[in-house]
Amino acid sequence: MPRPPVDPLDVVLPNGLRIVAASMPGRATVSAHLRWPLGTAGDPADAQGTAIVLHEWLQRGAGELEARAYADAFDRFGARRGGGVGREHATLGVACLARDAAQVLPLMADAVVRPRLEDDEFEGARQLALQGLAAVADAPAERLLEAAVAARYDGEHGRSAWGVRAHLERLAAAGVRAAAGSRVAPDGAVLALAGGADAEALIEAAAGAFGGWRGRVAPTPAPRLRACARAHRGGHGEQTHVALIETAVPPRAAGWTEQALAMTALAGATAARLWTVVREDRGLAYDVGSAIHVVADDAYRLTHAVTAPERAGEAIELLLHELDRSRGGLDAGELRRSQRLLRSSVVFDSETSGGRAARLASDVVRFGYPRAVERIEHEIEGVTLAGVNAFLASRPPIEAAVVTTGPSPAGAWSA
Numbered sequence: 001m002p003r004p005p006v007d008p009l010d011v012v013l014p015n016g017l018r019i020v021a022a023s024m025p026g027r028a029t030v031s032a033h034l035r036w037p038l039g040t041a042g043d044p045a046d047a048q049g050t051a052i053v054l055h056e057w058l059q060r061g062a063g064e065l066e067a068r069a070y071a072d073a074f075d076r077f078g079a080r081r082g083g084g085v086g087r088e089h090a091t092l093g094v095a096c097l098a099r100d101a102a103q104v105l106p107l108m109a110d111a112v113v114r115p116r117l118e119d120d121e122f123e124g125a126r127q128l129a130l131q132g133l134a135a136v137a138d139a140p141a142e143r144l145l146e147a148a149v150a151a152r153y154d155g156e157h158g159r160s161a162w163g164v165r166a167h168l169e170r171l172a173a174a175g176v177r178a179a180a181g182s183r184v185a186p187d188g189a190v191l192a193l194a195g196g197a198d199a200e201a202l203i204e205a206a207a208g209a210f211g212g213w214r215g216r217v218a219p220t221p222a223p224r225l226r227a228c229a230r231a232h233r234g235g236h237g238e239q240t241h242v243a244l245i246e247t248a249v250p251p252r253a254a255g256w257t258e259q260a261l262a263m264t265a266l267a268g269a270t271a272a273r274l275w276t277v278v279r280e281d282r283g284l285a286y287d288v289g290s291a292i293h294v295v296a297d298d299a300y301r302l303t304h305a306v307t308a309p310e311r312a313g314e315a316i317e318l319l320l321h322e323l324d325r326s327r328g329g330l331d332a333g334e335l336r337r338s339q340r341l342l343r344s345s346v347v348f349d350s351e352t353s354g355g356r357a358a359r360l361a362s363d364v365v366r367f368g369y370p371r372a373v374e375r376i377e378h379e380i381e382g383v384t385l386a387g388v389n390a391f392l393a394s395r396p397p398i399e400a401a402v403v404t405t406g407p408s409p410a411g412a413w414s415a
Contacts, residue, residue, distance in 0.1 A: 008360055008370040009199045015213055017186035019206050020360050020370040021199040024353060030101040030195030030202065031093065031353035032108055034083075035361045037188045038090035040163065041156040042220045047171060047179075049129055049163020054176050054183065055085045056125035057117055059092075062110035067121050070107070079104050087149075087157055088220060088296055089365065095354050098196040102205045109209035112184050122173040130169070133162040140241050140306075144405050147233040148243040148302055151401040157223040157295060185215030192360035192370070195353035223298050228401040235405045239286065240312040242305045242409075244319055246400040248292050250299040251366040257379050258391035259292065263301075264338035265330050266290055266322075268345075271337070277322055278305060284315045290323075294366060303400075312409030316402060324398045329389035339380055346376050 008022040043050045059081070061067040074081060079096040092111060096104040136142045150158045191210060193202040228246075249255045267274045267290035278288045285305040293300055303323060307315040330338070350356045350373045360370045 007372050007375070008194075009203055010370055011203055011207075013186070013207055013211055015186045015211065016216075017189050017191060017210050017213060018364060019191045019193065019203050019210075020364060021193040021202045021206075022356060022360060022370070022372075023197065023199045023202075024195050024356060027196035027353055028098060029095055029353045030098045030193065030197050031095040031357040032101075032105060032206070033192045033354070033357040033361045034092045034108070034112070035089050035190045035192075035365060036112075036184075036186070037088065037217045037220055038183050039086055039088040039220060040159060040161050041087045041223075042183065042218065043156075043159075043163070044179075047167050047175065048159055049133070049168040050171065050176055050179055051090060051183070052085050052129045052132065052163055053122075053125050053168070053171055054180055055083065055090050056128050057122060057176065058111045058115045058180075058184065059083075060121035060125060061116035061118055062107075063114045063116075065110075066116065066118070070110075073107050074104070077104050079107075085161070087159075087161055091361075093354065093358070101195070101197055101202065105205050106209040109206075109213070113210065113213045115180070115184070117173075117177050117180060119173050122176070126168060126171055129163060130165065133160075133165060133168065136160075136162055140235070140237055140239075140406065141304075143233070143235055144241040144243050144304060144403070145302070147231075147403045147405055148245050148401075151229065151231060151243075151403045152226060152245050152300055153295070154224040154226050156221050158226070181215065182218040185217045186210065186213040187216040189217075190361045190364045192357040192364070194356035194360060220296075223296050225298070226401070228399050230402040231404075232408055233403060233405045234408075237406045239306050240309045240404050240406045240409050242285075242307060242312060242316055242319070243403045243405075244301075244303040244316070244323070244400040245403070246301050246303075246323070246398060248299040248301040250297055251294060252297075252368065255391045255394075257383055258388045260342060261335065261338045261380070261383055261388055262326060262330065262392055263290060263292060264342050265334045266326055267303075268338060268341050273326065274303070274319070274322060278315065278318055282318065284311055284318060288319075309407040309409055312404060316409075320398060320400065323400070327392050327395050327397075329392050330385065332385055335383075335385050335388060339383070342380050343377050346373060346380070 077100045083092040285307045288305040290303040
């Protein structure tokens with residue numbers, strides 16, 4: 001008999017921090033994933049990049065430990081750290097041996113509860129932000145994503161997620177430190193814990209470490225959508241990168257699971273429709289794919305291809321045709337294959353303590369609650385062929401923004 005799903009524990013501390021925890025018996029590690037509303041969309045219009053610099057600066061010394069000693073403290077436990085900044089949220093992650101979790105969690109907490117934010121560590125944080133911005137120029141996929149986001153959103157959410165060079169160059173320690181007061185707080189934050197330790201014990205340890213965190217976060221403006229348009233953003237290289245951006249079903253709306261299965265059939269493997277038709281049959285693109293992106297309460301589908309400039313127009317028209325054709329539904333074989341692939345993806349992503357913790361935090365932000373892996377699998381298996389095809393038939397005709405980067409596309413396409 002299959003075991004019933006064990007839902008993660010879910011508590012909210014008096015300071016507003018939400019903690020979710022899942023035990024993973026037999027695992028030797030514990031991972032913690034903190035996610036809170038420090039995103040680039042909340043940066044001042046004349047100080048874009050503040051969130052990125054602040055996020056790095058927080059990790060350069062905390063509590064009684066200056067930067068080098070703070071890093072050494074994690075190293076003594078063999079703990080691994082990570083994290084980053086997006087448009088809506090920032091993350092901090094730590095993984096350690098399960099037996100060390102009660103000692104490592106307070107170190108992690110100090111970065112947000114008791115950051116030192118010392119002047120002599122500021123410049124290093126600012127220089128890393130500038131290097132990250134410069135690296136985007138040599139990353140075609142990242143430049144395409146930036147262009148796609150700018151085509152989808154107006155205002156704060158359409159800005160670069162890497163900041164603006166002129167703004168980063170004039171940032172000062174005093175201004176970024178002042179911003180920390182309203183941007184590093186437990187209000188709206190989620191801490192997810194997973195691994196080979198008792199879930200209740202993990203929550204108790206986390207509550208002790210993070211319970212002294214105080215403050216409220218300034219709200220981030222809601223995303224504002226642009227009208228669909230076609231644009232070429234330029235750039236170097238020998239290939240043209242294409243992005244089609246269209247509205248998708250958001251996580252809390254009916255049809256999310258059906259959409260995920262349809263997307264798997266469209267672009268979830270090398271036997272999926274886009275890969276087969278666009279790359280294998282027609283040889284139009286070196287790489288092609290499609291994925292759902294979520295920003296606040298909005299979701300969009302980003303379909304991309306890498307092609308020769310002279311074939312970009314043909315590739316765009318074929319992509320639009322295949323996206324529209326997908327509204328005609330799946331066959332029984334496609335649905336079965338998509339269910340297996342999607343279930344495998346969920347299980348594989350949740351096999352490690354780090355993957356499980358990241359998924360729990362994402363669930364809380366996207367759906368409002370943490371989900372047991374078994375429940376996600378049940379939802380996937382519960383979708384019928386009639387159900388997924390009814391969902392696809394209900395979708396409106398394709399209306400997509402089209403953006404290209406790299407060499408100017410030739411042929412029928414025009415901005």
